[in-house]
Amino acid sequence: MSDMSWPLYEVFVRPRRGLNHVHVGSLHAADDRMALLAARDLYTRRNEGVSLWVVRSSDITASTPDEKDPFFEPAGDKVYRHPTFYDIPEDVPHI
Amino acid sequence: MTDDHVYLTLAESDHEAEARWAYGTGFADPLLGVDTALAPDVDGADLSLYCQMLGDDALILAQRLIEWCTRAPELEEEVALANLGLDLLGQARLLLSRAGQADGTGRSEDDFAYWRAEHEFRNVRMVEAENGDFAFSVARLLLFATARGALFELLADAPDPVLRAVAVRGAKELAYHREYATAWTLRLGDGTAYSATRMQAGLDAVWPLLEELFTPHAVELRLGLDPAVLREPVLAALAEVVTAARLTVPTALPLARVGGRAGRDGVHTEALGLLLAEFQSVAREHPGATW
Numbered sequence: 001m002s003d004m005s006w007p008l009y010e011v012f013v014r015p016r017r018g019l020n021h022v023h024v025g026s027l028h029a030a031d032d033r034m035a036l037l038a039a040r041d042l043y044t045r046r047n048e049g050v051s052l053w054v055v056r057s058s059d060i061t062a063s064t065p066d067e068k069d070p071f072f073e074p075a076g077d078k079v080y081r082h083p084t085f086y087d088i089p090e091d092v093p094h095i
Numbered sequence: 096m097t098d099d100h101v102y103l104t105l106a107e108s109d110h111e112a113e114a115r116w117a118y119g120t121g122f123a124d125p126l127l128g129v130d131t132a133l134a135p136d137v138d139g140a141d142l143s144l145y146c147q148m149l150g151d152d153a154l155i156l157a158q159r160l161i162e163w164c165t166r167a168p169e170l171e172e173e174v175a176l177a178n179l180g181l182d183l184l185g186q187a188r189l190l191l192s193r194a195g196q197a198d199g200t201g202r203s204e205d206d207f208a209y210w211r212a213e214h215e216f217r218n219v220r221m222v223e224a225e226n227g228d229f230a231f232s233v234a235r236l237l238l239f240a241t242a243r244g245a246l247f248e249l250l251a252d253a254p255d256p257v258l259r260a261v262a263v264r265g266a267k268e269l270a271y272h273r274e275y276a277t278a279w280t281l282r283l284g285d286g287t288a289y290s291a292t293r294m295q296a297g298l299d300a301v302w303p304l305l306e307e308l309f310t311p312h313a314v315e316l317r318l319g320l321d322p323a324v325l326r327e328p329v330l331a332a333l334a335e336v337v338t339a340a341r342l343t344v345p346t347a348l349p350l351a352r353v354g355g356r357a358g359r360d361g362v363h364t365e366a367l368g369l370l371l372a373e374f375q376s377v378a379r380e381h382p383g384a385t386w
Contacts, residue, residue, distance in 0.1 A: 027171050030282070034278065037278065038172075038174075041171070
């Protein structure tokens with residue numbers, strides 16, 4: 001039976017509303033096209049989206065848990081990086 | 096493929112989709128806005144039988160595809176095959192419901208699916224054959240999806256609005272079934288020597304069952320829907336795939352008819368009786384049960 005030798009792919013779906021593709025899971029496939037078809041069958045069968053990206057998991061460079069503090073901790077106390085100290089004119093919507 | 100290919104769909108506007116607010120919502124009724132009245136020049140009994148022919152093809156093949164659940168070589172393929180089966184089940188439900196409207200008996204889709212006997216099923220013998228190995232199932236799917244896709248193009252001019260609606264919707268589903276089956280035929284046929292042998296054996300086994308899809312029944316001729324016109328384009332399309340897969344187009348003779356009759360007349364192989372015995376068992380054990 002399966003020896004699971006097919007490479008792992010990560011799947012990203014873009015729902016109709018909203019601009020971004022969102023990571024929804026992973027699957028095994030022998031090649032890129034098979035990964036795309038399998039993603040269609042596994043992750044969009046309940047009307048979840050209108051666009052798919054698949055990418056080999058090995059092609060993703062990820063941050064590690066060890067880097068969590070130097071990477072993300074410094075942003076935690078920099079409230080002045082948020083644009084909350086400006087007065088927004090009332091006729092400027094969607095901000 | 097250009098570098099910005101991946102961003103193409105981001106630029107699409109879809110104002111009509113604003114109403115959808117969550118995953119898994121926004122489903123459309125395939126018969127929304129379709130006039131379900133019978134056309135005056137169409138014989139209701141003929142239309143009903145025709146809907147049963149196409150509906151039974153879809154229903155029985157759906158059952159065969161769903162049998163792959165827990166048995167497929169990979170989890171991904173298992174879900175894929177079940178999806179294809181559910182597409183066909185959706186087509187079967189619309190067609191069998193239409194059959195009960197057309198002949199005036201008011202029979203429901205369940206009446207047709209669970210309460211007819213084997214000789215009342217009108218499917219071609221191709222769809223009832225046992226699944227065999229994965230290659231046979233892929234070969235059957237390739238032949239069926241190619242032929243049914245071509246038929247649904249023909250049905251764009253069918254003398255019944257529901258048939259036309261089913262065909263328009265189903266054509267998109269069958270285009271995907273065909274792509275799936277084509278991809279596997281190429282992968283196995285142009286793979287290793289062993290996979291090519293297995294794929295060729297699958298094609299050889301299913302090929303004799305193809306001709307029945309092009310053999311007109313009197314009902315089809317009376318409705319002006321002669322499937323014989325599909326033979327040439329479908330065979331050409333199949334030959335293209337088989338050749339691209341570095342395999343040989345089978346030359347086996349069609350499976351013999353029985354006294355001139357076959358699946359469309361209710362004459363089936365042993366495989367259908369066994370399938371129905373399982374398929375109908377729950378409904379017959381608990382008549383009228385709902386869940």
